[in-house]
Amino acid sequence: MEERKPDVKPACLLLIPLLALSAGAFADDPLATDIDEARGLTRQLVQELGSALKAEMAHGGPVQAIAVCKQRAPEIAGALSRQSGAHVGRVSLRTRNPLIGQPDAWEQRQLADFDRRAAAGEKPDTLEHAEIVDEPAGRFFRYMKAIPVQPVCLACHGPEQTLAPAVRERLRADYPKDRATGYSVGEIRGAVTIKKPL
Ligand code: HEC
Numbered sequence: 001m002e003e004r005k006p007d008v009k010p011a012c013l014l015l016i017p018l019l020a021l022s023a024g025a026f027a028d029d030p031l032a033t034d035i036d037e038a039r040g041l042t043r044q045l046v047q048e049l050g051s052a053l054k055a056e057m058a059h060g061g062p063v064q065a066i067a068v069c070k071q072r073a074p075e076i077a078g079a080l081s082r083q084s085g086a087h088v089g090r091v092s093l094r095t096r097n098p099l100i101g102q103p104d105a106w107e108q109r110q111l112a113d114f115d116r117r118a119a120a121g122e123k124p125d126t127l128e129h130a131e132i133v134d135e136p137a138g139r140f141f142r143y144m145k146a147i148p149v150q151p152v153c154l155a156c157h158g159p160e161q162t163l164a165p166a167v168r169e170r171l172r173a174d175y176p177k178d179r180a181t182g183y184s185v186g187e188i189r190g191a192v193t194i195k196k197p198l
Contacts, residue, residue, distance in 0.1 A: 031141065034196065035130050038143035041080050041088050042192045046147070048076045054152065062155040062167050069156070070174065074100060085196065090147065092190030096157075096171075096180035106133060106142065107193055114146045114188050124148035124188050132198070143194040149183045157183045 029035070052072045056065040073090065080088040091103035093111045103111055114127045127146035132139060149157060156167060160181050163171070171178055183189055
């Protein structure tokens with residue numbers, strides 16, 4: 001008699017690309033809670049940082065606002081990480097601060113994929129991706145959401161020759177390895193990234 005093969009689930013079931021679907025489609029998904037939480041954390045990070053940035057731009061101007069990005073961005077991300085037990089951060093394929101914003105291999109793939117999807121016509125502010133990833137250190141829920149460039153970003157991320165000279169100088173002094181200029185509105189500047197141990 002032929003021996004029956006053990007019932008092994010194909011490995012691809014462990015890598016579930018979830019976010020091609022709309023929000024409602026997640027209702028029955030076992031990851032729905034993780035995705036909801038990741039979206040909430042993303043919203044908080046973007047909103048808190050955005051309002052700190054806008055307030056400082058209006059109040060002190062772009063040179064002072066550089067300090068907000070430098071101090072507040074890691075502080076806000078750190079607070080959200082501690083509060084949630086997930087790592088919350090921002091990454092980019094062209095970093096200003098490579099110490100914080102350097103994407104790992106998985107994040108690089110998602111960022112490249114976001115660029116492809118945007119080039120194929122998807123709206124940059126809708127691009128997100130969630131997946132369960134098995135890594136040597138364990139199993140993680142991973143989530144990323146694209147951060148599109150808005151007009152307010154151009155003061156510090158626009159083409160070099162359009163930056164105010166004082167901004168250019170400050171950036172050169174603080175970020176000698178800066179690769180985060182030359183963007184235009186609608187391009188993907190980077191992504192929020194969330195990684196939670198399961
Ligand atoms: C006042 C200048 C300024 C403005 C305006 C600004 N940024 Fe930044 N941005 C910075 C600085 C400075 C950093 C580096 C922060 C650090 O040291 O972690 C940064 C870092 C980032 C990063 C993290 C990845 C990296 O490159 O290090 C992202 C993503 C980002 N900015 C997106 C944006 C977006 C989107 C906007 C518009 C909504 C924006 N920024 C507006 C100055 C600015």
